[in-house]
Amino acid sequence: MTQEELQEKVKTIFSLYLEKNQHRKTPERFAILKEIYDFDGHFDIENLYTKMKSQNYRVSRATLYNTIDLLLSCNLVRKHQFSSTNSQFEKSYGSKQHDHIILTDSGELIEFCDPRIQTIKKTLEDLFDIEIEHHTLYFYGTRKKEKS
Amino acid sequence: MTQEELQEKVKTIFSLYLEKNQHRKTPERFAILKEIYDFDGHFDIENLYTKMKSQNYRVSRATLYNTIDLLLSCNLVRKHQFSSTNSQFEKSYGSKQHDHIILTDSGELIEFCDPRIQTIKKTLEDLFDIEIEHHTLYFYGTRKKEKS
DNA sequence: TTCTTTGCAAATGCTTTGCACCCAG
DNA sequence: CTGGGTGCAAAGCATTTGCAAAGAA
Numbered sequence: 001m002t003q004e005e006l007q008e009k010v011k012t013i014f015s016l017y018l019e020k021n022q023h024r025k026t027p028e029r030f031a032i033l034k035e036i037y038d039f040d041g042h043f044d045i046e047n048l049y050t051k052m053k054s055q056n057y058r059v060s061r062a063t064l065y066n067t068i069d070l071l072l073s074c075n076l077v078r079k080h081q082f083s084s085t086n087s088q089f090e091k092s093y094g095s096k097q098h099d100h101i102i103l104t105d106s107g108e109l110i111e112f113c114d115p116r117i118q119t120i121k122k123t124l125e126d127l128f129d130i131e132i133e134h135h136t137l138y139f140y141g142t143r144k145k146e147k148s
Numbered sequence: 149m150t151q152e153e154l155q156e157k158v159k160t161i162f163s164l165y166l167e168k169n170q171h172r173k174t175p176e177r178f179a180i181l182k183e184i185y186d187f188d189g190h191f192d193i194e195n196l197y198t199k200m201k202s203q204n205y206r207v208s209r210a211t212l213y214n215t216i217d218l219l220l221s222c223n224l225v226r227k228h229q230f231s232s233t234n235s236q237f238e239k240s241y242g243s244k245q246h247d248h249i250i251l252t253d254s255g256e257l258i259e260f261c262d263p264r265i266q267t268i269k270k271t272l273e274d275l276f277d278i279e280i281e282h283h284t285l286y287f288y289g290t291r292k293k294e295k296s
Numbered sequence: 297t298t299c300t301t302t303g304c305a306a307a308t309g310c311t312t313t314g315c316a317c318c319c320a321g
Numbered sequence: 322c323t324g325g326g327t328g329c330a331a332a333g334c335a336t337t338t339g340c341a342a343a344g345a346a
Contacts, residue, residue, distance in 0.1 A: 081229045081232060084229060101278065101280070110278075112272060112276075114268050114271065117268070119264070120264050123262065124249060124260060124262075124287060125289075128258060128260075130289045130290060130291055131289050131290055132289035133288050133290070134287075135286060135287045136284070136285070137286075138285075139269065139272060139283045140280065140281050140282050140283065141281050142278060142281070143278055
């Protein structure tokens, strides 16, 4: 899928979601979606605000928070709490489900996929008779020191 | 281990930690540790503050935050971010390592242990040549609806 | 005595809210 | 037209910081 096809795809998904939930299709909402999907990696509200302001969008933080909530609801965006200060986000459509390792000394972020997390999920669903919608898994560690 | 023995044990651990790191052994620090270990389940700073105030302790939120940081450093307390609003804590010594399921409809919290998380950890350590200190794993879900 | 730690209050910073105006339906 | 959505500024709230006083070493 090209970047352009991805943009079209998520625009359609968002559009259908808004329709279904009787929310209006404002240009702001689609502009924000586009900016998010133009960007790779993690971002926070301030990043996004600055990025859009520098491109001469007229947008407010309130609308960013607002729209991100909608995008979370239709699973086009994922939310993270790496630190307790602010929330981080990333686009989620078209990218593999993954979890994170945070290297606490450097702040570096590693993404990984491990199928065993799905088997744990299944076990828990059966064991507790629940339906699991999503999960968050973070490992915190450091690079191994070389032996001297 | 009785509750009393547990209290003695963690007091000793904390004491040694403070010594080793050249922090002072103030009565406030031990009072806070005691209150935390007297309590079962999760709590936040406000809970703890109210609880201690109602027992006529003279204590400030600043000191609570401060002391909790020390207790986190010596692994006597664990920190959680269930929501993005505030941090939750729980005592960690003498209780099995466990992870959490959050039932988003009721707010109910389930604790579980799954050894497979340790095998994932090992895999990652080898794969990325890192040392993992700890992790957080939360599953978010709902009780299964009965078929009607 | 010395200098860390304390309580208090003010400050900070992310997020939410109130409100008048705007515009999608 | 109408009511939901927007930008802006103010308010909220958890956490951090500054500072004078207290007290551990």
